[in-house]
Amino acid sequence: MDNKGRGDAGWSWPAIHPEGRKFGLVAVAISLVAAFLAWETIAWPMAFLSLGVFAFFRDPERVVPQDDRFIVAPADGLVSLIAEVEPPAELQVDDGSGHRGLPAGPVTRVSIFMSVFDVHINRAPIGGTVRRLVYIPGKFLNADLDKASEENERQHILIERQDGLAIGFTQIAGLVARRIIPFVKPGDTLAAGQRVGLIRFGSRVDVYLPAGTDSKVLVGQKVVAGETVLAETGQQKLIEGIAQ
Numbered sequence: 001m002d003n004k005g006r007g008d009a010g011w012s013w014p015a016i017h018p019e020g021r022k023f024g025l026v027a028v029a030i031s032l033v034a035a036f037l038a039w040e041t042i043a044w045p046m047a048f049l050s051l052g053v054f055a056f057f058r059d060p061e062r063v064v065p066q067d068d069r070f071i072v073a074p075a076d077g078l079v080s081l082i083a084e085v086e087p088p089a090e091l092q093v094d095d096g097s098g099h100r101g102l103p104a105g106p107v108t109r110v111s112i113f114m115s116v117f118d119v120h121i122n123r124a125p126i127g128g129t130v131r132r133l134v135y136i137p138g139k140f141l142n143a144d145l146d147k148a149s150e151e152n153e154r155q156h157i158l159i160e161r162q163d164g165l166a167i168g169f170t171q172i173a174g175l176v177a178r179r180i181i182p183f184v185k186p187g188d189t190l191a192a193g194q195r196v197g198l199i200r201f202g203s204r205v206d207v208y209l210p211a212g213t214d215s216k217v218l219v220g221q222k223v224v225a226g227e228t229v230l231a232e233t234g235q236q237k238l239i240e241g242i243a244q
Helices: 018-036 040-056
Strands: 070-072 077-085 107-114 121-123 128-136 154-160 166-173 180-182 195-199 203-208 229-232
Touching: 018 040, 077 203, 107 229, 128 166, 154 180, 154 195, 166 195
Parallel strands: none
Antiparallel strands: 070 229, 077 107, 107 203, 121 195, 128 154, 154 166, 166 203, 180 195
């Protein structure tokens, strides 16, 4: 795929991630049993529930921009917060691995809220090596709240490129989300946009941009994991938008 007309484009049904198939098949089985027993008040709701489960765990293909300057969105959803903050301590402190963490100092954090209607497969914002994967148990506050970044159940991931650029991002559980499922481990080498995990049933992902880099998206904007460019490294330019 490129922007010169080369490549093929077409619509197809998205695949269902294996993590969701078991939930959907259980709902289908209950619906079929209820239908066989003529329990229509159970059969129809379970049939619709199975469709909802399959839709929630859909895993569509994405066309990832191939440019080392770009940091792509790790999640589908709504940009709910953009703020200047210190990166989490877990991404900064020396963890004994021999690999440095994020430097101290305020950076731009972009928070992406995923509703139950969004795709919940998370993707790598840059290509590189997974240096850290830190799981922290916590609360299940509304993921829209700013304090969810420090109080909710969460998992920090740090990816470092060969040129030393490191990006940290955090998967955060919410009111309904009760499990963060990683697909990667420290030492894995990833391509930009590669699948790294999912959060079951609604949640949020925070991305910590490098110092000297501003967001190219706006609060209230919808972004697509692996496709939407969140930022261009080294670019600091405030942009404004109009809701219409």
